[in-house]
Amino acid sequence: MALILGDFIWVNVFTALVVVYIVKYYYSWYTRENPIPGPFPLPLIGNLHQLGLDMGKGAVKLQKEFGDMFEIYLGPTRAIFISRAELTEKIYNPTLKNNEFSLRTPSNPGLEELHLTETGITFNRDLNAWKFNRRILNLTVMSPKFMRESVKFTNQICDELEKYWSTINPNNKIDFARWTSCLAADIIVTTSTGTKGYSMADYINSLPNSIKVKISENILGESLKFIESMYMFISCVMFYFSFPPFVRKFVPVIKTMYHKYRDNNIWLNAELDRIICNRKREIQSAPSDQPIENNVLNLLITLNTEMDTNKITGIDYSRPLTNIEISCTLKEIFDAGMDTTRNVMCYIMFYINKYPQVKDKLIQEYESIYGDLSKKLDVTYESLDKLVYTEAVINEVTRLIPPLPVFMRAATFDTEIGGYKIKKETTVILTKFEINLADPEAPLKLSYHGIQHCDELYMYINQKSNA
Numbered sequence: 001m002a003l004i005l006g007d008f009i010w011v012n013v014f015t016a017l018v019v020v021y022i023v024k025y026y027y028s029w030y031t032r033e034n035p036i037p038g039p040f041p042l043p044l045i046g047n048l049h050q051l052g053l054d055m056g057k058g059a060v061k062l063q064k065e066f067g068d069m070f071e072i073y074l075g076p077t078r079a080i081f082i083s084r085a086e087l088t089e090k091i092y093n094p095t096l097k098n099n100e101f102s103l104r105t106p107s108n109p110g111l112e113e114l115h116l117t118e119t120g121i122t123f124n125r126d127l128n129a130w131k132f133n134r135r136i137l138n139l140t141v142m143s144p145k146f147m148r149e150s151v152k153f154t155n156q157i158c159d160e161l162e163k164y165w166s167t168i169n170p171n172n173k174i175d176f177a178r179w180t181s182c183l184a185a186d187i188i189v190t191t192s193t194g195t196k197g198y199s200m201a202d203y204i205n206s207l208p209n210s211i212k213v214k215i216s217e218n219i220l221g222e223s224l225k226f227i228e229s230m231y232m233f234i235s236c237v238m239f240y241f242s243f244p245p246f247v248r249k250f251v252p253v254i255k256t257m258y259h260k261y262r263d264n265n266i267w268l269n270a271e272l273d274r275i276i277c278n279r280k281r282e283i284q285s286a287p288s289d290q291p292i293e294n295n296v297l298n299l300l301i302t303l304n305t306e307m308d309t310n311k312i313t314g315i316d317y318s319r320p321l322t323n324i325e326i327s328c329t330l331k332e333i334f335d336a337g338m339d340t341t342r343n344v345m346c347y348i349m350f351y352i353n354k355y356p357q358v359k360d361k362l363i364q365e366y367e368s369i370y371g372d373l374s375k376k377l378d379v380t381y382e383s384l385d386k387l388v389y390t391e392a393v394i395n396e397v398t399r400l401i402p403p404l405p406v407f408m409r410a411a412t413f414d415t416e417i418g419g420y421k422i423k424k425e426t427t428v429i430l431t432k433f434e435i436n437l438a439d440p441e442a443p444l445k446l447s448y449h450g451i452q453h454c455d456e457l458y459m460y461i462n463q464k465s466n467a
């Protein structure tokens with residue numbers, strides 16, 4: 001009897017707390033200052049259920065209903081979506097001084113738990129640390145010595161790719177989505193860590209009736225696990241960002257996903273630390289007269305050491321990087337580089353298939369620079385400057401379909417857009433153009449696209465290339 005009474009009290013207390021929470025939630029929502037049109041939110045999840053997993057598609061739907069400026073809740077976070085160019089001027093202000101939107105996101109417990117608000121670039125809220133990390137990126141990924149090395153790596157990967165293509169049984173249908181993600185992953189893993197990625201080899205081996213690539217199971221397993229873990233980290237960032245700590249940690253199903261992501265982060269951090277320590281040892285024990293390879297990891301390890309010819313001066317960061325800083329930079333490169341590179345490749349192939357005359361002009365440009373295309377091409381860093389038409393094609397494609405579905409910013413102080421007051425720390429999300437994939441011949445229509453749309457591109461390209 002005592003137990004039943006105890007349970008009864010607990011249930012009542014719990015119900016009362018839930019009711020108080022819901023009343024408080026809707027009271028704050030109804031009395032919010034300066035409301036902007038938008039869908040009705042639910043406690044804890046906000047409008048995530050209306051936005052869906054593909055933010056692009058969800059936003060298009062909401063834009064049709066609520067107009068070019070509407071507000072929604074990403075969990076507890078209020079976000080204002082804007083899809084009209086004249087409203088974006090303030091947000092794109094390139095200066096740092098008095099910039100009302102210099103931060104990418106408001107303070108967010110998920111990003112804090114992942115330590116992304118004090119490390120790296122994308123979500124860093126400490127402007128001095130951000131400046132330093134931008135410098136690091138310029139001195140590594142954007143340095144001519146890395147560019148040269150990456151052309152060498154990319155040539156090797158393309159040779160490998162051609163070798164695989166020649167062994168594929170013509171009856172096999174290529175899953176373009178998987179293939180491009182493998183290609184992007186191999187390029188990024190190889191150029192950033194100096195250790196070859198093998199996801200393309202694995203994909204070829206998975207095709208029926210193809211000639212199998214011979215590779216040790218251990219090496220293949222390690223490479224695939226690392227790449228899978230990096231991809232998982234990318235979805236983990238969105239997951240941590242979107243779900244508030246309580247939902248993440250206690251709501252069934254979501255809690256299971258949280259544990260999966262958390263375990264992956266523990267594994268990935270330990271693996272990156274192991275890779276960095278091993279490479280440090282290799283660099284230290286290498287003969288001093290032997291040049292080291294200019295992959296990103298080596299450049300990060302030697303930055304600001306006696307081996308560095310471009311030491312950072314003038315700001316408070318003239319010391320070498322810690323393992324954690326190196327690891328965060330590598331994760332950021334994967335995070336920012338894999339899906340973007342893969343999607344751009346898809347969009348370019350889509351348009352080249354759609355406009356064969358563009359493909360012919362590209363081939364002419366390659367023949368004029370590299371000669372007979374049936375022979376091995378000598379693609380050098382210097383020769384890239386001559387690819388004027390190729391660059392124009394890339395620029396035009398990324399103009400037509402920007403590969404990032406959204407740009408996110410947070411107000412750094414109280415401001416105003418389109419006559420609406422925007423409070424400090426409010427998230428502002430800018431939307432883009434979308435191609436009408438249902439009818440590839442139709443003119444582009446103004447709206448918003450999501451990475452998921454690539455699947456439709458892949459299908460379209462698959463049909464074309466198998467035709």
Ligand code: HEM
Pocket residue numbers: 104121122134141332333334336337338340341344398403404406407408
């Ligand atoms: C074709 C591939 C890529 C495309 C289309 C692309 C596109 C973009 C765009 C549009 C932004 C600005 C986002 C914003 O303003 O919110 C951005 C930012 C960024 N990208 Fe990329 N990106 C690509 C590849 C890469 C790669 C390979 C890296 C790795 C080094 C990278 C690292 C970054 C970083 C760190 C930022 C944040 C910069 C900052 O906050 O100042 N991206 N990228």
